[in-house]
Amino acid sequence: MSTAADERPRRITTHVLQEMKNRGEKIAMLTAYDYSFARIIDRSGIDVLLVGDSASNVMAGYETTVPITLNEMIYYASSVVRAVERALVVVDLPFGSYQGNSKEALNSSIRIMKETGAHAVKLEGGKEIIESVNRILSAGIPVMGHLGLTPQSIHKFGTYVVRAKDDTEAKKLVDDAHLLEEAGCFALVLEKIPATLGAKVSGELKIPVIGIGAGPEVDGQVLVLHDMLGITQDFSPRFLRRYHNLYQEINGAVTQYIDDVKNAEFPNEKEQY
Ligand code: KIV
Numbered sequence: 597m598s599t600a601a602d603e604r605p606r607r608i609t610t611h612v613l614q615e616m617k618n619r620g621e622k623i624a625m626l627t628a629y630d631y632s633f634a635r636i637i638d639r640s641g642i643d644v645l646l647v648g649d650s651a652s653n654v655m656a657g658y659e660t661t662v663p664i665t666l667n668e669m670i671y672y673a674s675s676v677v678r679a680v681e682r683a684l685v686v687v688d689l690p691f692g693s694y695q696g697n698s699k700e701a702l703n704s705s706i707r708i709m710k711e712t713g714a715h716a717v718k719l720e721g722g723k724e725i726i727e728s729v730n731r732i733l734s735a736g737i738p739v740m741g742h743l744g745l746t747p748q749s750i751h752k753f754g755t756y757v758v759r760a761k762d763d764t765e766a767k768k769l770v771d772d773a774h775l776l777e778e779a780g781c782f783a784l785v786l787e788k789i790p791a792t793l794g795a796k797v798s799g800e801l802k803i804p805v806i807g808i809g810a811g812p813e814v815d816g817q818v819l820v821l822h823d824m825l826g827i828t829q830d831f832s833p834r835f836l837r838r839y840h841n842l843y844q845e846i847n848g849a850v851t852q853y854i855d856d857v858k859n860a861e862f863p864n865e866k867e868q869y
Pocket of ligand 1: 627647820
């Protein structure tokens, strides 16, 4: 008997994502930063795994995504790639590795592709970084764009509030989205923008548009793994749905283990040689 899982493509490519958009099938994307989680998520049937620079927050404990380095991203990405058999793996170019210098952008992307085995890179921004996007694409490296709330620019914006609420910023976002599509990006992430704007961009663009806080009428959704599993506790934007409370589960298990050790209840007679 064949199941839905058997009918899924064996390997997700940028081409498969485009076909999914064409036939109206939603794309499911999550972040991952290590081998063990990536293996579980890939085997669960996720379409895209993003090695996001949110690793800076959830893996390294920094307040923003600004400090994470290219070498650190390469370490996380290679761990994820070793686990993945099916999903498309996209890696964030970290802050400082592509802005304002298209040659450096290309070199950073080549390092990611060669040293991790990932399938694509993601960059934040529109017109300001289009030279870098063009140069990376010219080397045959697939590029995912990222507009709306762009956390690498937090010190410019000063806050993580919803972006593109006014007409001027909304128009720039739409123009940037078209620019990225025309340049040849295979997909676009839209973060924390009004749902109506998400729907408009997704309707106008041919390439898949993946939202995080961009409403339901986009071509797919992405969440940060540690947020949706409830490992992070103090981050609760409206767009976040928590599917589990892993913090509590882990805390419960560890407390139980400590008690068992302290009370000499672990190991028991079956747990020894
Ligand atoms: O770094 C990240 O996790 C991201 C997602 C929020 C899209 O860019």
